[in-house]
Amino acid sequence: MVTIKDVAKKAGVSIMTVSRVINGKSNVREDTREKVLKAIEELGYVPNSMARSLVIKKTATIGLVISDVTNPFFTTVARGVEDTAITKHFTVILCNTDENPEKESMYVEVLARNRVDGVIFTSASGKKNPLKSLFIKKIPLVLIDRTIEGLEDVDVVRGDSVLGAYLLTKHLIELGHRRIGIIVGSKTISTAVDRIEGYKRALKEFDIPIDESLIKINDKSKFSKEDGYRLTKELLDMENPPTAIFGGNNLMAVGAILAIRELGLSIPEDISLVSFDDIESLSEVYPFLTVVKQPAYTMGVIATELLIRRIERKDRIKEKREILLKPELVIRKSTAPPKIKN
Amino acid sequence: MVTIKDVAKKAGVSIMTVSRVINGKSNVREDTREKVLKAIEELGYVPNSMARSLVIKKTATIGLVISDVTNPFFTTVARGVEDTAITKHFTVILCNTDENPEKESMYVEVLARNRVDGVIFTSASGKKNPLKSLFIKKIPLVLIDRTIEGLEDVDVVRGDSVLGAYLLTKHLIELGHRRIGIIVGSKTISTAVDRIEGYKRALKEFDIPIDESLIKINDKSKFSKEDGYRLTKELLDMENPPTAIFGGNNLMAVGAILAIRELGLSIPEDISLVSFDDIESLSEVYPFLTVVKQPAYTMGVIATELLIRRIERKDRIKEKREILLKPELVIRKSTAPPKIKN
DNA sequence: TAGTATATTGTTAACGTTAACATTAAAATA
DNA sequence: TATTTTAATGTTAACGTTAACAATATACTA
Known part of the structure; x- marks a missing residue:
């Protein structure tokens, strides 16, 4: 492989001069710079970043x-x-x-x-x-x-996940919803915790009792479409299902839509849905989902x-x-x- | 910074032995391996990939x-x-x-x-x-x-862009369309060229004359939403506009949708639209666009x-x-x- | 037990750069 | 012109690792 040494030899200068040219250091005479550049071009020299980084840290x-x-x-x-x-x-x-x-x-x-x-x-x-x-x-x-x-x-x-979740939940409450399900990824993820907190805060503010069975949070689950789908089904299979669902993020909301539809329900007639995070390519074409955008x-x-x-x-x-x-x-x-x- | 040398010193072995442990080479006695591992842990040693790569290439x-x-x-x-x-x-x-x-x-x-x-x-x-x-x-x-x-x-x-474009165009022709506009990114991109070729092939097969003014290909343009929007507007501003538009890729198709809507037209009543490449998150929720999927x-x-x-x-x-x-x-x-x- | 094979460890020289200093050439000054 | 300053170039040692070989310890054989 071609190294700085080969370039130096070809150009008839020291490797240090080549190094200076490569790094655009000022103190190189114009004609030697050109000689070096020509050698680099002719030999097809590509500097080795690893060797460089090793030295300069x-x-x-x-x-x-x-x-x-x-x-x-x-x-x-x-x-x-x-x-x-x-x-x-x-x-x-x-x-x-x-x-x-x-x-x-x-x-x-x-x-x-x-x-x-x-x-x-x-x-x-x-x-x-x-x-x-x-x-x-x-x-x-x-x-x-x-x-x-x-x-x-x-x-x-x-x-601000707490605020966002609060806004979304409040919006649902103001529409008249009292039983609001929420689906989020693993509780080890801060945004999941925060969004639940914002959700609870809104409920408390409106004196709505918190029903823990409406909070679907699963250690095995991620913020994914598949989990959104699964958790939504769980919510809708309840005896007293929610009238609205809060999708913990955009992908979970998509999963929720699929689950809701599969059950033959329509949004928002049968059930309302909100999502944390938008999906621009979706919403531009089909401005459907009520979301909180970040x-x-x-x-x-x-x-x-x-x-x-x-x-x-x-x-x-x-x-x-x-x-x-x-x-x-x-x-x-x-x-x-x-x-x-x- | 902690290097292999420090580990060697601490473990009371040579650097080569440490290297062998790091790389899981077999010929290290179990008790020395443990000594080394302990030193690595205690010192917080993280191998330097650059130094390694420099040697092993x-x-x-x-x-x-x-x-x-x-x-x-x-x-x-x-x-x-x-x-x-x-x-x-x-x-x-x-x-x-x-x-x-x-x-x-x-x-x-x-x-x-x-x-x-x-x-x-x-x-x-x-x-x-x-x-x-x-x-x-x-x-x-x-x-x-x-x-x-x-x-x-x-x-x-x-x-196979030629085939895909052919299928999409044929589908439009079979629906009765004769004036089909196509918008693609720069002609320096092979997929743009191929998709135009497939488009032309279908037209020829059905003996539909090719109108070059319906082919919107612009050197300045990319396969982007913005360009899809712009080129669609150009098509629809023509005296004799197309009855269908072929979006060169998914993003261009989205741009086309926006342009078409902005002009107060509806899809597919006023104008048909097809797209090369799907947008899954869109189509899952809103199975609207006719596409060719890759x-x-x-x-x-x-x-x-x-x-x-x-x-x-x-x-x-x-x-x-x-x-x-x-x-x-x-x-x-x-x-x-x-x-x-x- | 001595001698040989084998497993384990160590030494040295790279790998391709740049920093720091050393030297030389050129320019400026007296 | 001789001397000093400055600009341009070169030398050497390091950066942190592994390959190839060298040396030593251990196990095996007769």
Whole structure:
């Protein structure tokens, strides 16, 4: 393989001069620079980033760990991260854990071994243990969307799930619903917990007793379409089923729609449905679901800016920063007053 | 930072013994292995992949370059790639070029510099030049979805765009449409060219003259929602507008829907619409668009298997392999006979 | 038990860069 | 012109790991 040495020999200069040309250092005479550039071109030399990083102890790379690439919320976050990183000359390594704690641990290990300069992380497990290698290596970390229990001293960028869930629930209550089911992913995930909290807060405010059997939260479940489908069926199979369902995220809401339809019920006539997070490609074409929208792209941007600031002057800022973004209620056609008052 | 040296010292062995333990080599006595493991744990040692790769000249990493993370077609491909790579102990670096030739060149350069073992690539530019660094470094390459002009000796995994477009167009013709508009991304992209070819083939088969003004292909345009919107407006602004529109991909079809609606027209009453590629999250909830579906996940799987085979025995297979996957026509509600016969 | 085979450990030289310093060439000053 | 300053280039050692071989300890054989 062609190395810096070969280029140096061909150009008749020292390897250090070649290095300077590659890195655009100023103190190289124009004609030698050209000689070197010509040699690089002729030999087809491509610098080795690993050798470089080994010496300078920087990789100009950040790891982005998301829990589901097929969820438009996260791909939008990813776009925000990428667009921001690129302007600061960082490359993004995107890792998809698929809501799988094993993949989560594996990817963190890979990122740590590859000495990324920083990591933006959405937790799939809700545990801090998988992040150990990052702490050990003191690799700057920004959590996005989901917090992690027992990990208080780290930057977080997230939407206000409590508020969002409160708004959604309140909207349903104001329409006249009293029995509102809620389906969320694993209770180890902060957004699941927060959304339940917002839900309960709204119920309390309207003096509606909380019926725990309407809260479908399952340790085995994820924020996925399949689980949304399953949990919705469970809700509707109850003796006294809810008149409205709160989908814990966009994918669960889709699963809920499928389950509701399969039972021959219609939305919103027979049952109202709301969702946390929108699906833009759906709603644009078919403005149906009443949702709470989060500024996903902005979350990506902010998280990246925070992270890069941490990377660039590591020790300076000691205190942890938590950025809470406001969600927005978008009322569409999936909600209506309940059929029968109760 | 903690290195293999520190571990060796702490465990009272040579660095080579530590290396053997890390890499799970067999010839280490059980008690020394435990000593080493204990030292690793206590010191919080995380191996440095870059130093390792520098020596062994392998990174166990493959680069996946897609042209749009927010397009569900590509995220599904990505899932296929990732799931397959993981079973073969490869890590995936996902790069999103956003249909931007500059990003494309940049990412290829980054991957080459990082010495990934192989690359799976969807072209945004349609040019082979951006891939130069990969050829120079003889990094195995598999193209996915889109071919590249003048690059004949490389593996390709793609859907049969000619056939898919033919099926879609034929379906419209059989409904009675004679003036069918088609909107596609840049003509430098193979799928755009192929889809036009399939379209023309169907028209010819039914002896319908080809009206070039119905073919909206724009060098500035991409396969994006915005361009779908714009080109549809252009079509509908014609003196003799089409009675049906063929959206070159899923995002363009969404743009078309928005444009058509904005003009106060309804689908399929006033105008029929078909799309190449589905949007699952949309169609599941709202089974509206008539589409041709491609096996995106399978494409990812096959591409990865092909690539990894190339990586593992580079020279053996000389001939290029082209995998052509059959698309599937799914007729839904966006197509109907035209209003007025012509 | 001595001698040989085998299993376990260690030593040294790479891998391809850059930082830090050393040297040389060129330019500026007196 | 001689001297000082500055610009351009070169040398060497490190970065953290593994391959290849070397050395030692242990087990096996006769």
